[in-house]
Amino acid sequence: MTATRNHASVTSEGVAPARGESGYMAAAFTPRVLAGAFGLVAVVVLAGEAWAQLNSGAGQAGIMTTLWKWTPLILFGPKGEFGGFVLNIVVSFLAMAIGTISGLVLGLGLISKFGPVRSVAWAITQFFRNSPWLVLLFFVMLLTPFQIRILGLSIPLPAWLKATVGLALPIMANIAEIVRGAVNSIPTGQWESAESLAFSRLQTLWRIILPQCVKRMIPPWMNWYAILTMATPLISIVGVNDAMTLTQDALASEQRTDLLMPMYALLLLFFFVYCYPIARWTIRLERKYAVRI
Amino acid sequence: MTNAWTPDQPIVSIKDVHKSFGPVEVLKGVSFNVRKGEVVCIIGPSGSGKSTLLRCINALVPIEKGSITVEGQEVHDAALDKLELRKKVGMVFQSYNLFPHKTALENVMMAPIHVLKRPREEVEAQARRLIKKVRLEGKEDAYPGELSGGQQQRVAIARSLAMNPDIMLFDEVTAALDPETVKEVLVTIRELAEEGMTCMLVTHEMGFAREVGDHIYFTDRGIIVEHGPPATFFSNASDPRTRAFLSQIL
Numbered sequence: 001m002t003a004t005r006n007h008a009s010v011t012s013e014g015v016a017p018a019r020g021e022s023g024y025m026a027a028a029f030t031p032r033v034l035a036g037a038f039g040l041v042a043v044v045v046l047a048g049e050a051w052a053q054l055n056s057g058a059g060q061a062g063i064m065t066t067l068w069k070w071t072p073l074i075l076f077g078p079k080g081e082f083g084g085f086v087l088n089i090v091v092s093f094l095a096m097a098i099g100t101i102s103g104l105v106l107g108l109g110l111i112s113k114f115g116p117v118r119s120v121a122w123a124i125t126q127f128f129r130n131s132p133w134l135v136l137l138f139f140v141m142l143l144t145p146f147q148i149r150i151l152g153l154s155i156p157l158p159a160w161l162k163a164t165v166g167l168a169l170p171i172m173a174n175i176a177e178i179v180r181g182a183v184n185s186i187p188t189g190q191w192e193s194a195e196s197l198a199f200s201r202l203q204t205l206w207r208i209i210l211p212q213c214v215k216r217m218i219p220p221w222m223n224w225y226a227i228l229t230m231a232t233p234l235i236s237i238v239g240v241n242d243a244m245t246l247t248q249d250a251l252a253s254e255q256r257t258d259l260l261m262p263m264y265a266l267l268l269l270f271f272f273v274y275c276y277p278i279a280r281w282t283i284r285l286e287r288k289y290a291v292r293i
Numbered sequence: 294m295t296n297a298w299t300p301d302q303p304i305v306s307i308k309d310v311h312k313s314f315g316p317v318e319v320l321k322g323v324s325f326n327v328r329k330g331e332v333v334c335i336i337g338p339s340g341s342g343k344s345t346l347l348r349c350i351n352a353l354v355p356i357e358k359g360s361i362t363v364e365g366q367e368v369h370d371a372a373l374d375k376l377e378l379r380k381k382v383g384m385v386f387q388s389y390n391l392f393p394h395k396t397a398l399e400n401v402m403m404a405p406i407h408v409l410k411r412p413r414e415e416v417e418a419q420a421r422r423l424i425k426k427v428r429l430e431g432k433e434d435a436y437p438g439e440l441s442g443g444q445q446q447r448v449a450i451a452r453s454l455a456m457n458p459d460i461m462l463f464d465e466v467t468a469a470l471d472p473e474t475v476k477e478v479l480v481t482i483r484e485l486a487e488e489g490m491t492c493m494l495v496t497h498e499m500g501f502a503r504e505v506g507d508h509i510y511f512t513d514r515g516i517i518v519e520h521g522p523p524a525t526f527f528s529n530a531s532d533p534r535t536r537a538f539l540s541q542i543l
């Protein structure tokens with residue numbers, strides 16, 4: 001994006017050649033952060049190990065060994081099936097994509113010049129912003145059929161896809177609010193000068209206003225992505241093989257209380273390793289764009 | 294209606310224009326004509342409705358009563374094609390309002406390409422000529438944030454000119470500039486005037502109004518108090534309000 005190039009020279013951080021994204025990801029995990037995260041897991045594991053020693057249990061495998069054994073399943077799901085942490089990530093991507101596109105449309109509805117459109121968009125936004133995600137999830141699961149028929153073809157709707165739509169709805173409403181806020185934050189002078197150059201309202205939005213909004217929208221947008229990702233374990237409740245479901249399955253088949261804490265700690269670690277860089281990156285972008293002229 | 298207009302008739306004709314914002318009546322019956330090629334300066338105290346008057350002419354602001362015609366076309370008309378009107382009337386603002394995400398050259402090129410749908414190469418050639426004309430050669434690829442106020446304002450003028458307007462409206466275009474840079478912008482406007490562009494400018498630069506203006510209008514509280522060619526206006530102002538204003542500003 002050209003504008004980023006422009007502002008890079010203005011911001012204090014941007015003076016140095018921009019670090020690549022992968023470089024940044026690495027930088028987010030400073031030794032201190034890594035030590036902290038792994039330290040936490042280690043403490044939980046060791047405590048479990050000690051507990052296991054006391055109550056053992058001859059012939060029981062060590063906790064580390066057991067965690068290691070289940071890690072592939074929790075990360076990638078059962079062999080030949082779609083599931084695990086990978087499913088959480090795919091659902092988060094898809095829900096974010098659906099939520100962003102529909103949120104953009106809804107956001108434009110919020111700033112429509114046409115009263116009725118504005119009212120409807122407002123009602124939809126308020127409804128989905130102020131509903132508990134879990135309840136919305138149940139609603140979507142119950143409302144949509146298991147399969148849809150188009151031209152005699154019956155296409156099955158897998159549960160994970162329906163759950164994705166359920167998660168996309170609150171994202172849509174929140175993105176709509178971000179769009180509205182960003183458009184309103186652009187000085188009216190931009191509208192006036194575009195109008196006086198005979199740009200239509202749609203052209204003004206598309207060519208002049210929205211491009212200037214992108215930078216303002218990215219940090220809150222990323223913030224919502226992190227929130228969404230952390231909310232994906234909710235879909236385990238509606239019967240999807242996500243990382244949470246599989247962790248519970250693993251615990252059920254092991255039948256060992258000493259594994260409870262370490263297993264959930266491992267799951268937390270997966271989410272942390274994925275979400276923490278996003279959070280850091282968001283803060284960095286926020287700071288960078290805050291000093292715009 | 295549009296076809297009926299010929300260049301010997303007033304290019305802008307303002308008749309008994311009224312405009313209110315809520316309970317506040319900002320324009321209380323303003324009338325005057327502008328001939329093609331004429332340079333009209335509007336002066337007056339702050340809040341007297343000068344900006345509002347300019348905004349009414351290109352339909353940025355709707356009027357409640359009266360008539361404004363531009364090249365014979367009525368502006369106070371629900372069926373007005375605003376975009377067609379604005380292609381004929383360029384406007385430059387006090388706060389430049391350049392598009393910050395585009396370079397100087399792109400700022401000039403945007404409207405002709407997207408609004409007039411003219412071919413890109415032709416538009417770019419014209420834009421480069423215009424940038425040169427406002428003496429900003431070498432700044433084509435600079436972003437607005439990298440330009441001084443005076444330079445930004447000259448890009449804004451070039452951006453308006455790229456639409457090949459018949460009339461240019463300038464709303465206190467030098468008010469936000471420091472005295473050094475005011476001159477470079479005024480030079481650009483004077484050149485335009487000398488080329489025969491019809492200009493309506495709201496300004497506090499009395500020296501400039503006297504030198505470049507063909508006709509001066511003094512507004513106060515929504516009406517035109519006094520007007521005349523600069524020679525008589527500045528030396529023989531008769532209304533006490535005009536005298537008070539001039540004595541303050543000169």
Ligand SMILES: Nc1ncnc2c1ncn2[C@@H]1O[C@H](COP(=O)(O)OP(=O)(O)OP(=O)(O)O)[C@@H](O)[C@H]1O
Pocket residue numbers: 314319337338339340341342343344345346465
């Ligand atoms: N969009 C608006 N909504 C409400 N009131 C407005 C609006 N635009 C202008 N006004 C009011 O109309 C009056 C005239 O404003 P205008 O900007 O036309 O004055 P002006 O002569 O250009 O003053 P200045 O020299 O300060 O620019 C002011 O009292 C202003 O507050």
Ligand SMILES: [Mg+2]
Pocket residue numbers: 343344345464465
């Ligand atoms: Mg004004």
